[in-house]
Every structure is written in structure tokens, then in C-alpha cells.
Amino acid sequence: MLSETGVSPKPSLPRLTVDGLHKQFLLHGQGGLEIDVMRDLSLTLHAGECLVLAGRSGIGKSTLLKMLYGDYRIDQGWIRLHFDDGELDLETLPAYAWHGLRRDVIGYVSQFLRVVPRVAAVDVVMEPLLARGADENEARQRAETLLARLNLPERLWRLPPGTFSGGEQQRVNIARGFIGEHPLLLLDEPTASLDAANRDVVIALIHEAKARGTAMLGIFHDEDVRERVADRLLPLDGSLGSPAATSQSFRESLS
Ligand SMILES: Nc1ncnc2c1ncn2[C@@H]1O[C@H](COP(=O)(O)OP(=O)(O)OP(=O)(O)O)[C@@H](O)[C@H]1O
């Protein structure tokens, strides 16, 4: 539950439940056009598992992650985090509490790196640790270790990533997302612009996170990656949120 300084960093099982989630976009610039993106979506995510969201482009996969991260408002339904000392309902979470939640509990590798001008790649990566008051040298060392693992050339570490290639930016984004070892991690196509060698590094990072008990909700278009990381698959389609969909195992869903 919320403490005075933020959010408890000690979640217990299960980490996350989503129940009856709806999402509708109202386009004011288009004469109030309403787009239904999500109807009655439910899921449960446990510690140490990776649940993969599947479905065609535009079905609402990234939208779900953005709702979980507080970027999009929850119109209807419940998103609940479970902690040792209680539960936290995200749809009623006050704005001030999101900062602590993102710092201590929910990590997010977005589809694209949101570049901060003039901030060096290594500083972008170590920032989540500094936000928690970590020692600067230690944080830098961990950031460099991750960037080296992800094969980002050392000459780029001190440069702002604004001019980096898509794959280089994505690796900075991945390092920033994994460095904090959050108990809940949202992954939006983290391997989309990576070559096979770097895809393997990301898969290894995901397996290491699982071993630490991290609960992950991910989007992976690459079938091979999906097969190697997914414990369960949640197909988003016309039957959004059906009990069968939420309990379907990855193997079952492929057959
Ligand atoms: N802020 C927004 N305002 C209006 N419509 C939006 C907004 N964000 C998303 N949408 C719409 O919601 C739908 C779902 O988008 P979303 O990005 O979640 O799809 P996706 O499943 O992640 O697709 P992809 O696989 O291509 O990344 C799309 O039709 C998109 O245009």
C-alpha cells in the first residue's frame, strides 16, 4: 500500500489483476468521434511469469500497457496491484502517487525511446536508480554493464541518443527499463528493431527477470521471441477478456 514516501516496493502474489477494462477514445477534433478499443478485458499476472499480448496491429495492445503505466486514463474497469500489506486500485490512484509507483513498482520499455535532449545515453539508463537514491558510481557501473551486454558501442555511451539508430535507441530504452528491476515490467515490442544477437540478449534479460520473480506483460511480434519468453498468451480479438482467453496456455493457443 502507499507509504508516506511513495509506494511499498515489496509486492506479493499475484502481482496484478485486471477486471472488466474498457477503453474508448473520444476524438474531439473529429466531431466527437468515439473509437472503442477495449471491451471487458480481464487478466491476472503472477510473479515470475511473462504474459504475452497478441493480436493484429491497432487492436489495443500498447493502449493496455499505457493504461497500466498511467499514460492513459482508465475509463471503466479495475486494475489492481497486490502488495504484502494490501492492494492498490490504479483507476482511483491519485496523480501524486504515480511517481512513486513508477519509481518502485512498474517498469516500462515503451515502443519508442522518449529522448531527453542533451542527456547522455548512460545517464538516461542510470536515471531510474538515481531516482531511488542509489549511489551514482554504482548506478553508472550498472548502466555501463547493461549497455555493454546489449552491445551498444562504448563511443556512444556519453552521447545523447537523439541521433542514434532505431536499434541503438531501443537498446538504451531496454537498459533503462531493466536496470530498475521493478517487480512489474511492461514490454512494448522491445526486440522489434534488433538483430538476432541483441534479441538473444533481451531474451536472456527476460529470463533473468523471471528468475527474480518479475511479472511481465509483453508485446512481441517476432514468433521466435514470443515462443522463447511467453509463459501464456493473451489473444486480443473479438472475444476480449473471455475466461478462456485469460487462462489459455501459450502452447494451447498456438494449436
Ligand atoms: N491517444 C489516442 N487517441 C486516439 N486514438 C488512439 C490513441 N491511442 C491509440 N489510439 C487508437 O487505438 C487503437 C489501438 O492502438 P494501439 O497503439 O493500442 O494498437 P496496438 O495493438 O499496439 O498496435 P501495433 O501492433 O500496431 O503497435 C488504434 O486504432 C489507435 O489508432
Ligand SMILES: [Mg+2]
Ligand atoms: Mg503497439
